[in-house]
Each structure stands twice: as structure tokens, then as C-alpha cells.
Amino acid sequence: MPFTLATWNINSVRLRAPIVAKLMKEEAPDILCLQECKSPVEKIPTEMFANLGYTHMIARGQKGYNGVAIFSKQPIEEVGVHDFAKLGHARHIAGRLENGVTIHNFYVPAGGDVPDREVNEKFGQKLDYLTEMRDWCRDEAPSKSILVGDLNIAPREDDVWSHKQLLKVVSHTPIEVEHLNDVMEAGGWADVTRADIPEGQLYSWWSYRARDWDAADKGRRLDHIWASPDIANAAHSSRILRPARGWEKPSDHAPVFASFDL
Structure with a gap:
């Protein structure tokens, strides 16, 4: 059952419902994973999305902050949530498709502005969250699984506009990458994504602070699609929809796509 999946930090699903609908109409991924929905589940505009064919949804919501959701044209069953680092945040949800593939949708903490856990509690929370993710992976040994989301780290030197200038900036510090x-x-x-696009600068996020984000092009690849080793070879056709960053009232992230022949 081949399918195409997209992941997108939407930065408020209600505020940006029109561009979510635009993506659904124009790109029509079979599955759309959103992060930073900033909405209680009951206030997500599900009817709008169902009218576009996305009749299945699983979500974890939170008023004004965080929040993750998976919209699907295919039946999807919720199979769990994790509260890593015991933050009490809506940062993860997992769903299983009828073909047995499990999709984990994550929104990893951003980590604040100072990359020092001694003076910045949020940075420590981010590292603790990632440590518990590591332990979960080690204990669970995920199989037939896809992990997506805003992981808030650009790991490679060519995942940022300037490796040298961002080495001490949260999202690209050596300890986060490690x-x-x-x-x-x-x-x-x-x-x-990098299996399909192994070379060259590649970004999925551009700051709102730039007067002209496209011309400045000071981006980072913070959004990721991973596959467990048993299905990794089934993935193909990765891309980042850069133009979406320039849509009306945009998110500061662009959607990331991949297809799977499963």
C-alpha cells in the first residue's frame, strides 16, 4: 500500500487552517503530521479537513502551546503517547495504519536561547527529552515504524546556512547533535530525507526575523522523516516544499515529504 507522508510544524493549526487546507488540496499527501498545533483537540477544524478527504485524525492537544496531530486519508489507530522528561506537554502521538506501519509524530522541545542547562532550564529539558527518546528506542527496538516531526535540531553541517556561525546556537550545538x-x-x-538528498544545503525552517527570508536564506533543517531499518529501503521521493514558507500568513517551517512503497 504505497503512501506519501508529510510533516509540518504549523505554528497554530487554527490560525493557519487555510494553508493546511491549501497543502491538502494541492499536494494531497495521504498522511499529514502536524506539530505545534497550539489547540485543544476539540477545537481543531476537523470538519474542514475531513471535507478534503482527511477523515481520520489522532491528536494530543494543549491550549496555546505544543500539540501534535496526524491526519490521514486511511484508517489510523492511536497506539500510544510518550511524555518524555515528564514535562506534561503534548509532544508525541503514535498511530498505526492498517498495513501495520506505526507513525510516531514528535515535537521535541526547542531548548530556549542559551545552550547551557545550568542557566537555561529549557535546554536541560531538551537534552533530557532526547535522552529518554534514546532509551525508549533502545528498549523498544522500533520495527515497521516511521518517526517524523520537528526535532528542533539541524544535525549536519549542510543542514544550516553556516556551520561555523551556528555552533553555539541552540539547534546546532555539538551536544544537541550528539x-x-x-x-x-x-x-x-x-x-x-538525506538518504534521498545526500548532498547540499537543505533547510526546512527560516526565521520570521529576517526581512526577506528567501533572499537571506539563513535556514536550518529542523524537520525530519526517519524510518526503521526494516522499511528504510521502501522510502523514496523526499522533498521539502520551500514555497510554502512564502504562503499567506505562513508557518516559519516548510513541509517535508517522503513516499513509502509498503
Whole structure:
């Protein structure tokens, strides 16, 4: 059952419902995973999305913050949530498709502005969250699984506009990259996007602070699609929909896509 999946930090699903609908109409992924929905589940505009063919949804909501949701054209069954680092945040949800594939949708903490857990509690929470993700991967040994989401780390030198200038900036510090690589190694995960696009600068996020984000192009690849080793070879056709960053009232993230022949 081949399918195409997209992941997108939407930065408020209600505020940006029109561009979610635009993506559903124009790109029509079979499954759309959203992060930072910033909405209680009951206030997500599900009727709008169901009218576009996305009749199945599983979600964890939170008023004004965080929040993850999976919209699907195919039946999907919720199979669990994790509250890593015991933050009490809506940052993970897992769903299983009828073909047995489990999709884990994550929104990893951003980590604040200062990359020092001694002076920045949020940075410590981020590292603790990633450590517990690593332990979960090690204990569960995920199989027939896809992990997606805003992981809030750009791991490779060519995942940021300037490796040298961002080495001390949260999202690209060596300790964060090390923690993310530990998660990947513990689960045997394959970075689907970079397997398909192995070379060159690649970004999925551009700051709102830039006067002209497209011209400045100071991006980072914070959004990821991973596959467990048993299905990694089934993934193909990865892409990042950069133009979506320029849509009306955009998120600061662009959607990331991959297809799977399963």
C-alpha cells in the first residue's frame, strides 16, 4: 500500500487552517503530521479537513502551546503517547495504519536561547527529552515504524546556512547533535530525507526575523522523516516544499515529504 507522508510544524493549526487546507488540496499527501498545533483537540477544524478527504485524525492537544496531530486519508489507530522528561506537554502521538506501519509524530522541545542547562532550564529539558527518546528506542527496538516531526535540531553541517556561525546556537550545538545521533543510533533509524538528498544545503525552517527570508536564506533543517531499518529501503521521493514558507500568513517551517512503497 504505497503512501506519501508529510510533516509540518504549523505554528497554530487554527490560525493557519487555510494553508493546511491549501497543502491538502494541492499536494494531497495521504498522511499529514502536524506539530505545534497550539489547540485543544476539540477545537481543531476537523470538519474542514475531513471535507478534503482527511477523515481520520489522532491528536494530543494543549491550549496555546505544543500539540501534535496526524491526519490521514486511511484508517489510523492511536497506539500510544510518550511524555518524555515528564514535562506534561503534548509532544508525541503514535498511530498505526492498517498495513501495520506505526507513525510516531514528535515535537521535541526547542531548548530556549542559551545552550547551557545550568542557566537555561529549557535546554536541560531538551537534552533530557532526547535522552529518554534514546532509551525508549533502545528498549523498544522500533520495527515497521516511521518517526517524523520537528526535532528542533539541524544535525549536519549542510543542514544550516553556516556551520561555523551556528555552533553555539541552540539547534546546532555539538551536544544537541550528539544527543540526536544517539537517538538515531539506538533505534537504527535511517534519515530518509538525506538518504534521498545526500548532498547540499537543505533547510526546512527560516526565521520570521529576517526581512526577506528567501533572499537571506539563513535556514536550518529542523524537520525530519526517519524510518526503521526494516522499511528504510521502501522510502523514496523526499522533498521539502520551500514555497510554502512564502504562503499567506505562513508557518516559519516548510513541509517535508517522503513516499513509502509498503
